[in-house]
Amino acid sequence: MIVVGLTGSIGMGKSTAAGFFAEEGIPVNDADAVVHDLYTGEAVPLIEAAFPGTTVNGRVDRQALGAKLQKNPEMFRELEAIVHPLVRKREQDFVERHRACGSDLIVLDIPLLFETGGFERVDKIVVVSCDPEIQRARVLARPNMTEEKFKLILARQTPDAEKRKRADFIIDTGHELGETRRRIREIITAIRAAAKTGT
Numbered sequence: 347m348i349v350v351g352l353t354g355s356i357g358m359g360k361s362t363a364a365g366f367f368a369e370e371g372i373p374v375n376d377a378d379a380v381v382h383d384l385y386t387g388e389a390v391p392l393i394e395a396a397f398p399g400t401t402v403n404g405r406v407d408r409q410a411l412g413a414k415l416q417k418n419p420e421m422f423r424e425l426e427a428i429v430h431p432l433v434r435k436r437e438q439d440f441v442e443r444h445r446a447c448g449s450d451l452i453v454l455d456i457p458l459l460f461e462t463g464g465f466e467r468v469d470k471i472v473v474v475s476c477d478p479e480i481q482r483a484r485v486l487a488r489p490n491m492t493e494e495k496f497k498l499i500l501a502r503q504t505p506d507a508e509k510r511k512r513a514d515f516i517i518d519t520g521h522e523l524g525e526t527r528r529r530i531r532e533i534i535t536a537i538r539a540a541a542k543t544g545t
C-alpha cells in the first residue's frame with residue numbers, strides 16, 4: 347500500500363485537493379476533520395482543563411481557543427501536546443484499517459506534515475501551492491480572518507518554498523479547479539505506475 351502525504355500552507359487548497367482525491371476513489375484521512383471531531387468529544391475535557399473557558403456545551407469553542415492562542419502564541423505548544431497524539435492515533439487506525447482491507451493507495455491530509463514529522467510516515471509527498479498573493483487573497487476573504495492571525499499562522503508553518511523543495515509532486519492551485527482535478531488524476535496515475543515498476 348502506498349501512503350501519500352498531502353500538505354500545504356494555509357489557504358493553498360489542501361482541503362479542496364483532498365476532496366478531489368476522494369472523488370477519484372482514494373481513501374483520505376483528513377487531520378483537520380479529525381481535530382473537529384475530537385473537539386466535540388475526546389479532547390474536550392483535556393482542553394477545558396488546560397484552557398479554562400474555551401469549551402461550551404461539551405464542545406471546544408474554536409473562536410475562543412483561537413483568540414486565547416493569538417494573545418499567547420506560546421500556548422500552541424501545550425495545545426499541540428494534547429491534540430497531536432490523539433490525531434496520530436486516529437491516523438494509525440486509518441492506515442491499519444486500509445492495509446487490512448487491501449487498499450493500494452491512501453492519502454493522509456496532514457497540514458503540519460513537515461512540522462510534526464509526518465513526512466517520515468509517508469511514501470510520497472504531494473504539496474499544494476500557489477502564488478502568495480492568491481493565497482493571501484483567499485485567506486483574508488475568510489470570515490473572522492485578520493492580517494495578524496494570518497501572519498501568526500504563517501509563522502508557525504514551514505515556508506511554502508521549503509515545502510515545494512521537499513515535495514515529490516506539486517499541485518499548483520493558482521488555476522481553475524478543473525486543472526487541479528486534472529493534475530490530481532495525473533499524480534495518481536504516476537504514483538501507481540511507479541509502484542508497479544518499484545521506483
Ligand SMILES: CC(C)(COP(=O)(O)OP(=O)(O)OC[C@H]1O[C@@H](n2cnc3c(N)ncnc32)[C@H](O)[C@@H]1O)[C@@H](O)C(=O)NCCC(=O)NCCS
Binds near residue numbers: 433502
Ligand atoms: C487554533 C484553532 C482552535 C483555530 O481554529 P480555526 O477553526 O480558527 O482555524 P483552522 O483550524 O481552520 O486553522 C486555520 C489554519 O491554521 C493552520 N493551523 C492550525 N493549527 C495549527 C498549528 N498548531 N500550527 C500551524 N498551523 C496551524 C491550519 O492548518 C489552517 O491552515 C485550531 O486551529 C486548533 O485547534 N489548532 C491546533 C490543532 C492543530 O495543530 N491542528 C492542525 C492540524 S492537526
Ligand SMILES: Nc1ncnc2c1ncn2[C@@H]1O[C@H](COP(=O)(O)OP(=O)(O)OP(=O)(O)O)[C@@H](O)[C@H]1O
Binds near residue numbers: 356363
Ligand atoms: N485550483 C484550485 N485548487 C484548489 N483550490 C482552489 C482553486 N481555485 C480556487 N480555489 C479555492 O481556494 C480555497 C482554498 O481553500 P482550502 O480550504 O482548500 O485550503 P486549505 O489549504 O485546506 O486551507 P487551510 O490550510 O486553511 O485549511 C477554496 O475556497 C477553493 O475553492
